[in-house]
Amino acid sequence: MANSNGSTGGVGINSAAQKKYAPKGLYLALTLLAEGVKDQIPSTTNLVIGGQTVKQAALVSELESDIAFFKAVIDLHNQLASAVAARKAAVPAVKQRYAQIVKAIEGLFAPGDPVLVQFGIHPRKPARRLTAEEKAVRAAKAKLTREARHTLGSKQKLEIQTVGTPTVTITPDGTNIVPQVVGTGTPAGNSQPAATGSGTDANQGGGSNNPSGK
Numbered sequence: 001m002a003n004s005n006g007s008t009g010g011v012g013i014n015s016a017a018q019k020k021y022a023p024k025g026l027y028l029a030l031t032l033l034a035e036g037v038k039d040q041i042p043s044t045t046n047l048v049i050g051g052q053t054v055k056q057a058a059l060v061s062e063l064e065s066d067i068a069f070f071k072a073v074i075d076l077h078n079q080l081a082s083a084v085a086a087r088k089a090a091v092p093a094v095k096q097r098y099a100q101i102v103k104a105i106e107g108l109f110a111p112g113d114p115v116l117v118q119f120g121i122h123p124r125k126p127a128r129r130l131t132a133e134e135k136a137v138r139a140a141k142a143k144l145t146r147e148a149r150h151t152l153g154s155k156q157k158l159e160i161q162t163v164g165t166p167t168v169t170i171t172p173d174g175t176n177i178v179p180q181v182v183g184t185g186t187p188a189g190n191s192q193p194a195a196t197g198s199g200t201d202a203n204q205g206g207g208s209n210n211p212s213g214k
Contacts, residue, residue, distance in 0.1 A: 027070035034063035 023031050038060050041047075045056045054062075105119055112123040130138065 023070070023074070027067065027074070030063060030067050030070070034060060034067060037063065 022028075037056060041056050043056050046053050047056065047059060048054075049059070102119075102121055106116065106121065109116055116123065
């Protein structure tokens with residue numbers, strides 16, 4: 001039964017394996033009761049329980065039998081926790097070994113051989129060919145990715161000041177890709193574009209009466 005270190009004759013409530021699922025509720029109450037009866041009541045003592053006289057040793061035996069029902073469940077919980085942990089640790093190696101075995105078996109038969117199904121190996125489906133539209137979209141994404149990663153020289157990067165977010169327009173037939181970038185920045189300190197052309201050119205088509213060059 002119980003002893004000074006807290007173990008209960010085969011119950012082992014403080015074992016390392018039972019730290020996760022420790023006694024509680026009625027299981028804990030029975031365990032403490034059994035420990036008290038064994039440690040604090042002399043073995044020659046008779047107790048009247050439910051109108052019947054019961055010796056201390058018989059009572060200890062009865063309590064141990066009751067505790068065994070709970071202990072069996074705790075032990076199974078601990079075994080399950082250990083088994084789950086062991087399986088989790090083994091999964092990577094098992095997967096790798098499985099793939100190696102499958103590869104070796106596939107090498108014994110022609111690709112797509114129906115006999116492979118008997119090994120649980122199903123034929124691999126061939127890759128689906130992309131449509132013209134899907135190819136256009138893939139090409140557009142690749143172009144935008146290159147632009148987003150700035151696959152240019154260091155000097156070229158310094159010269160480019162892109163404004164806005166790059167977009168792509170695909171025509172109904174899915175073949176014409178038109179990347180659109182909203183404007184480009186100008187060097188700092190020069191927010192206005194420089195005037196170009198002579199006064200005469202500026203007045204052409206404008207209907208302006210201002211003197212030329214002013």
